[in-house]
Amino acid sequence: MGSGRKAVTKAALVQFGNELQRLRRVADLSQRELAKATLISHQMLGAVERAERAPRKSFAEKADEVLGARGALLRLWPGGQEGYPHGFKEYVDLECEARAIHDFQTQVVPGFFQTRDYARAVLSASWPPSEDGEVERLLNTRIARQEILDREQPPLMWSVLDESVLRRPMGPREVMIAQLQHLLELAARTRVRLQVLPFAKGVHAALDGAFTVLDMEGGERMAYAEIPGSGRVTADADEVEQCALRFGVLRSMSLSPDESVDFISRYKEAHSHGIDPFSLA
Numbered sequence: 001m002g003s004g005r006k007a008v009t010k011a012a013l014v015q016f017g018n019e020l021q022r023l024r025r026v027a028d029l030s031q032r033e034l035a036k037a038t039l040i041s042h043q044m045l046g047a048v049e050r051a052e053r054a055p056r057k058s059f060a061e062k063a064d065e066v067l068g069a070r071g072a073l074l075r076l077w078p079g080g081q082e083g084y085p086h087g088f089k090e091y092v093d094l095e096c097e098a099r100a101i102h103d104f105q106t107q108v109v110p111g112f113f114q115t116r117d118y119a120r121a122v123l124s125a126s127w128p129p130s131e132d133g134e135v136e137r138l139l140n141t142r143i144a145r146q147e148i149l150d151r152e153q154p155p156l157m158w159s160v161l162d163e164s165v166l167r168r169p170m171g172p173r174e175v176m177i178a179q180l181q182h183l184l185e186l187a188a189r190t191r192v193r194l195q196v197l198p199f200a201k202g203v204h205a206a207l208d209g210a211f212t213v214l215d216m217e218g219g220e221r222m223a224y225a226e227i228p229g230s231g232r233v234t235a236d237a238d239e240v241e242q243c244a245l246r247f248g249v250l251r252s253m254s255l256s257p258d259e260s261v262d263f264i265s266r267y268k269e270a271h272s273h274g275i276d277p278f279s280l281a
Contacts, residue, residue: 012078013051016060019076021049023067038062039235041218054078057090058235088231091212091224096148100156100215102247104206107168109179110159112146113186118179119143121171149186156215158193160250166196166267173271180268187261195254196263205249213243 024034031049035042038059047053055063060077063069095101095112103110108122119142123135130138148154169176187194197204211225223243224233234240255263269275 012076013054016055016073016076016078017049017051020055020063020073023063023069023073024049027067029067034063034066037066054093056093058233088226090233091231092145094214094216094222094224094233095145095155098155098214098216100158102213102215102244103157103159103210104162104212104247104250105159105165105210106162106206107164107210108170109161109165109183111142112149112157113159113183114142115175115179115182116143117175118170121175149189154191156191156193158195158247158251160195160197160247160254162197163199166264169271173274176271177268180264180271183264184261184268187257187264193257194260194264195251195257196260197250197254198263201253204253205246211243211246213240213247 024031027034029037031045032042035045038045039062040059044053048055048059055077057074057077060073064071064073067073101112108114109118111119114122116139120135120139123130123138123142149157166180170179183194186192209225211223214222214224216222220235221240221244222233222235223240224231225243226232254260
């Protein structure tokens with residue numbers, strides 16, 4: 001099954017690349033000219049035409065517009081959804097290419113840090129409820145994202161967790177204990193920084209929700225935020241800068257990485273001994 005999916009993906013990349021090249025030549029544009037018009041490097045454009053790199057959805061949309069393709073390239077966009085909510089596939093593609101990931105979460109552990117049982121509890125809580133087969137498909141997709149953590153050179157990952165993430169039980173007690181232990185193990189990795197933002201800090205700059213900032217090759221920066229059932233990636237300089245500034249403020253308000261490890265350990269002990277996390281001062 002795995003090799004079949006890979007072959008389909010490659011075929012989709014080839015189809016997109018061939019059509020992109022054909023339309024570019026019809027428009028009498030060089031790779032450099034089209035790259036400039038679509039705001040990517042000409043090296044990246046060449047890789048897309050050769051089916052060596054997957055194009056972003058935003059590129060397919062822009063190339064459609066520049067080449068007057070009337071939606072043809074967007075319809076051929078090989079990203080698909082592959083088990084992701086609407087709008088999230090583009091983010092996952094970017095996440096795989098990112099040099100650094102700065103993530104703030106208010107409700108749950110970040111997807112790339114979730115244990116399998118914790119992720120299943122999160123995905124099973126959707127409404128309307130998903131079919132069992134759909135939950136498993138989404139679960140496998142989420143766990144597959146975590147492969148980036150085990151690369152020879154994984155991205156730098158800096159995550160700030162609101163205290164509510166630690167307080168909210170997900171599934172049976174054993175699930176939460178295992179998840180908190182997993183966070184402690186991740187925090188020991190050299191390319192991971194984990195901080196907790198305690199309730200005691202009061203109001204902060206991101207009360208309107210979770211978000212992620214991605215540092216890409218070449219100095220490019222992207223931001224991502226979710227809404228129920230969907231998500232949105234933006235490269236707008238003002239929006240990205242606002243998210244980056246917010247993340248800086250959140251980091252400064254949070255416990256240090258070492259203090260955060262101690263804080264998470266306290267919650268793990270509370271869950272281990274059946275103590276209500278809300279009783280912790």
